[in-house]
Amino acid sequence: MSQSVDRALGILPLLARGPADLGGVARELDVHKSTALRLLRTLHAHGLVYRQPDGRYRLGAHLFALAAEAVENLDVREIAHPHLVELGARTGHTVHLAVHQDDEVVYIDKVDSRYPVRMYSRIGKPVPLTVAAVSKVLLADLPEPERRALAARVEYPRYTARSIPDADAFLRELDLVREQGWAADLGGHEESINCVGAPVRGADGRAVAAMSLSAPGVVVTAEELLDLLPLVRAGAETISREYAGSGPAPLPAEAGAGPESGA
Incomplete structure (x- = not known):
């Protein structure tokens, strides 16, 4: 698995525990904030992560929709x-x-x-x-x-x-x-x-x-x-x-x- 994909997937279980800010995501992944921001933006573009008005990130609605569709099928x-x-x-x-x-x-x-x-x-x-x-x-x-x-x-x-x-x-x-x-x-x-x-x-x-x-x-x-x-x-x-x-x-x-x- 590529390092970028591995890191991006590591964000999802973190956000499943609740919203986290950019610094918290970077610390969890042990990467620089710029790297964490790039990964978050990619996930956000696909609807898997959502940026709240307070700047923290949480799991996106599209992720829940995908999960519900998978279970239904x-x-x-x-x-x-x-x-x-x-x-x-x-x-x-x-x-x-x-x-x-x-x-x-x-x-x-x-x-x-x-x-x-x-x-x-x-x-x-x-x-x-x-x-x-x-x-x-x-x-x-x-x-x-x-x-x-x-x-x-x-x-x-x-x-x-x-x-x-x-x-x-x-x-x-x-x-x-x-x-x-x-x-x-x-x-x-x-x-x-x-x-x-x-x-x-x-x-x-x-x-x-x-x-x-x-x-x-x-x-x-x-x-x-x-x-x-x-x-x-x-x-x-x-x-x-x-x-x-x-x-x-x-x-x-x-x-x-x-x-x-x-x-």
């Missing part, structure tokens, strides 16, 4: 899909991606398992809000007032004996999920299906989607599925880094075996 499904395929290939189980919309959590992508028993789920289908792992992951990330308001207005169908029965139990479950950073549905929707999920986060740290791994109990036990949780979390973290623009990272080497090898 990000497609988490497009970014996540290769990683869903990879996780499915490494485990053999069903992989889902879901997002929170209003009072629904909806599947936006799915990679089917490689064994004959298939899950009854499809892209665009809302998930059981109070029991699904992806739902718990996404709702646990809501601010507490929103969590409490949602818990008070949703219904609590008893799909199985393990379904969450009421708002108090649901809030306790969401608190646990928020603390541990992942969620599970071990027979809460269907006795025979278990699922683990983890959040995909944006640059601001908020959950923008949830990724999950599901399998019937006739293929793997709940304990065996939980053993694959590190792969799910690592996959979600990789998607998060790519979505946030901080770079990809590989899944860990120790993959759990798929159903054909008894995992």
Whole structure:
């Protein structure tokens, strides 16, 4: 990277902390004021920096507009899909991606398992809000007032004996999920299906989607599925880094075996 570009980019995090005068920018960059002024003028010409009436500089409106446009055009499904395929290939189980919309959590992508028993789920289908792992992951990330308001207005169908029965139990479950950073549905929707999920986060740290791994109990036990949780979390973290623009990272080497090898 050229020295001028490197120095110019160094101004942006400084101004993100608040307005600064020319002397402060020069000291931060360890350059002469004339050099700092030249860099500031270039950034100002592109709308990335704005000079206030008091002579101090702050981040420009065009920078915020670019950031907003970039976030709006990000497609988490497009970014996540290769990683869903990879996780499915490494485990053999069903992989889902879901997002929170209003009072629904909806599947936006799915990679089917490689064994004959298939899950009854499809892209665009809302998930059981109070029991699904992806739902718990996404709702646990809501601010507490929103969590409490949602818990008070949703219904609590008893799909199985393990379904969450009421708002108090649901809030306790969401608190646990928020603390541990992942969620599970071990027979809460269907006795025979278990699922683990983890959040995909944006640059601001908020959950923008949830990724999950599901399998019937006739293929793997709940304990065996939980053993694959590190792969799910690592996959979600990789998607998060790519979505946030901080770079990809590989899944860990120790993959759990798929159903054909008894995992």
